[in-house]
Amino acid sequence: MPSQNLEYPKQPFSTVNRYNNRASYSLQQIHQIINTTHFLNVSFVDPDSPYPVSIPMIGHMGSFDRPSADTGDVLDLYLHGYISSRLLNLSRNHGSSSPPDGGADQTAQPGGGSNGNSSTKSGLPVTVAATHVDGLVLALTPNNHSYNYRSATLFGRAAAVADPAEKQYAMRLITDAVVPDRWRQSRVPPTKGEMASTGLLRVTIEAGSAKIRSGMPGDERFDLENAEVTGRVWTGVVPVWSAMGDPMPGPDNKVEHVPGYITDFVKDGNSWAKETALEQATKTMKPKGKTED
């Protein structure tokens, strides 16, 4: 399946209007941004407050029905954490055109996840944002200053995961997203108490978009032709990335050497993050107005 070609449909709430030459709707590109940031910003409407709730959470894209799916396939987002049952209940019929199925709890029906064919629209509408800052873009004038960044936003319906098998799938997915292979290397399986005390949410995605700025600063001819200005104002990019340091053992640690799967992850993660920031600094943007590469 040529999954790298899939795109999210453009909805009124998901379409990038300003600087739309920076926009992408590619599942591959959006899911990759979501999967490589340390945290996601999850926001949703609280009917009792004028302010949306906005909280950092840990999450990862996955498919319980088809665990071998690629990053560019249709996937669900799994989030680690609780959202109060009051809000999940309140949201149950929000925006739904079908009658509520009385008596069920607030979790979505099993199998309602990855198939992209959810007609009931139950669950709490959440907006999930992930942002990599790749560089500070320093131009001749404050107005042309910018950031290089890769940001992604997903729009979907969140429901608590109740099925123990799906819950354990999501726990492993998220643990291995913190450090690859960490699940297998830690004390598993979780006890019944641990399973019960862990909150996991499945978000069925309705739409998504990414917005990316890369490259060097651009200035007006007016300033570029002013030798006094160009002679004193340095212009370029200060690359930015998320770095990891040497692992620091805790007071209860009994393992003498840091295992290779952790040191490799730190080394490879740092190289990838730095290289990406440097690449983004020199990568040319497609010009405004064009919609294809």
Added chain:
Amino acid sequence: MPSQNLEYPKQPFSTVNRYNNRASYSLQQIHQIINTTHFLNVSFVDPDSPYPVSIPMIGHMGSFDRPSADTGDVLDLYLHGYISSRLLNLSRNHGSSSPPDGGADQTAQPGGGSNGNSSTKSGLPVTVAATHVDGLVLALTPNNHSYNYRSATLFGRAAAVADPAEKQYAMRLITDAVVPDRWRQSRVPPTKGEMASTGLLRVTIEAGSAKIRSGMPGDERFDLENAEVTGRVWTGVVPVWSAMGDPMPGPDNKVEHVPGYITDFVKDGNSWAKETALEQATKTMKPKGKTED
């Protein structure tokens, strides 16, 4: 003024409920987190969509009326960017108990900013979130895995800045937040066209909170007494911080050497970010249930 002691009032929407031993309402602490992240996540309700709008923006705390105010004082948040005038207009009377003053544009009244005495509550309600990830906390069991982090949330009303003097104050505040002293070192003042094309928002803050996790992993006695588990599972913290690389000159740059104010900023910023992550890894949390240090 002992500004470091000021706290935001606890509102229903701003009170941290889960892990409230990690909560802080200190203006100093919250504003410092806001001012040291590269970007802020701004979310607000769109009445036409079940999903809140959630976008990364650049911003900084400041006071136009009292520019010399400290980080821990009552301040406004200035954001760089546009929010559609449709939404700003829609929000004008949202939640307001006073009648609209007909004929005025959608900006707040001058002086309605820093005094903390805004009775009209005009402006778009926005939730602003800033998050530093300080480390990956690797415990014996997946359940006790965590992140070290410092996150802050502000709740306030956003209005477009119209007064040219306040606009230029905010432009300078935000430019100098990207790289200290950058405003003075670039081509200023902005032209009339640059002033007109720059969107700036002032957020009058109603409440705020911070949530901080620091320190090493904690595990259950059950696992700590299991030699098979402690003998093979490494536990500790992988510190995480935002790093900056060597400045990369752009194709139009004519300044041979990177100026000292930029190289110093990169060097000092990297040291501060790394030291903070290492300090947070070894800093003990206050125990659950206690509300004071």
